Amino acid sequence: MAVLMTSPMHSYIEEELDKRFNLFKLWHFPSFAAFAQAHGASVRAVVGSIKVGVDAATIDSLPNLEIVSTYSVGYDHIDLRKCRERGIPVTNTPNVLTDDVADLAIALALSLFCTISHSPRRNPAPHLTPKLSGKSVGIIGLGRIGMAIAKRAEAFGCPISYHSRSVKAESGYRYYSNVLDLAADSEVLVVACTLTEETRHIVNRGVMDALGPKGILINIARGPHVDEPELVSALTEGRLGGAGLDVFEKEPEVREELLRLENVVLTPHVGTDTVETCMAMGDLVIANLEAHFLGKPLVSPII
Numbered sequence: 109m110a111v112l113m114t115s116p117m118h119s120y121i122e123e124e125l126d127k128r129f130n131l132f133k134l135w136h137f138p139s140f141a142a143f144a145q146a147h148g149a150s151v152r153a154v155v156g157s158i159k160v161g162v163d164a165a166t167i168d169s170l171p172n173l174e175i176v177s178t179y180s181v182g183y184d185h186i187d188l189r190k191c192r193e194r195g196i197p198v199t200n201t202p203n204v205l206t207d208d209v210a211d212l213a214i215a216l217a218l219s220l221f222c223t224i225s226h227s228p229r230r231n232p233a234p235h236l237t238p239k240l241s242g243k244s245v246g247i248i249g250l251g252r253i254g255m256a257i258a259k260r261a262e263a264f265g266c267p268i269s270y271h272s273r274s275v276k277a278e279s280g281y282r283y284y285s286n287v288l289d290l291a292a293d294s295e296v297l298v299v300a301c302t303l304t305e306e307t308r309h310i311v312n313r314g315v316m317d318a319l320g321p322k323g324i325l326i327n328i329a330r331g332p333h334v335d336e337p338e339l340v341s342a343l344t345e346g347r348l349g350g351a352g353l354d355v356f357e358k359e360p361e362v363r364e365e366l367l368r369l370e371n372v373v374l375t376p377h378v379g380t381d382t383v384e385t386c387m388a389m390g391d392l393v394i395a396n397l398e399a400h401f402l403g404k405p406l407v408s409p410i411i
């Protein structure tokens with residue numbers, strides 16, 4: 109059974125896939141075209157990642173492709189339209205990574221408020237920072253990850269508000285039907301929604317200005333949610349207080365200006381990169397592939 113991995117992942121998933129399948133690692137080939145010509149017809153499953161997704165051209169080059177399983181919760185890098193057209197199911201890795209991503213959101217906020225990551229180089233003189241506890245937190249997207257962030261922020265005594273496609277009355281948090289109002293009433297704005305055409309640049313200049321010079325933006329979702337040139341201007345001009353970013357508009361590139369700014373804390377898209385979570389994600393990818401090949405219901409299907 110031939111399975112194609114699109115990019116290097118954690119060694120655990122590579123080893124476990126290798127034990128069960130005839131595993132092809134795309135990065136061992138000079139190009140996708142070279143791979144497809146030699147082995148494309150044998151591939152029955154693709155394991156994609158946020159680094160190298162699965163686009164229409166890839167799907168078209170694999171005539172016997174039966175399933176796409178992404179080693180991620182997000183699936184904006186998979187051409188779902190094409191998969192639907194070909195009747196190819198797609199699975200992702202929800203739930204198992206929720207805690208880690210929520211932990212990172214809080215870590216970025218704490219790092220900014222307490223200037224943990226760069227206080228020695230920045231402040232030779234005593235310097236007071238704002239506290240995180242009690243700050244109003246606005247969350248864009250109250251799904252699994254948004255909710256986990258809310259629970260953690262609640263433990264810091266932070267009042268929680270949110271914006272999402274639908275009202276989640278059971279959460280007990282304050283709902284805003286538009287992001288601008290949410291930002292205006294928040295001291296920390298966290299992006300935790302799925303990337304779609306509707307949510308691309310959901311954090312635009314107006315939202316940054318509404319968040320204001322003391323406001324902190326945290327993005328642990330996807331880079332294109334935020335208009336990055338506008339973010340750089342807002343941070344440089346002091347219209348926005350700070351930003352904690354795990355994701356960037358054109359990964360793996362990071363804008364030079366962001367690297368230089370002092371009111372910014374950056375991590376290189378590592379929201380799910382703990383040993384335990386990477387192993388659990390690997391297990392879920394494999395469970396989906398095995399279910400598919402045994403004709404059983406998929407564990408975590410998207411389509």
Ligand SMILES: O=CC(=O)O
Pocket residue numbers: 158179180181182183205329379380
């Ligand atoms: O970004 C990480 C993921 O989507 O799992």
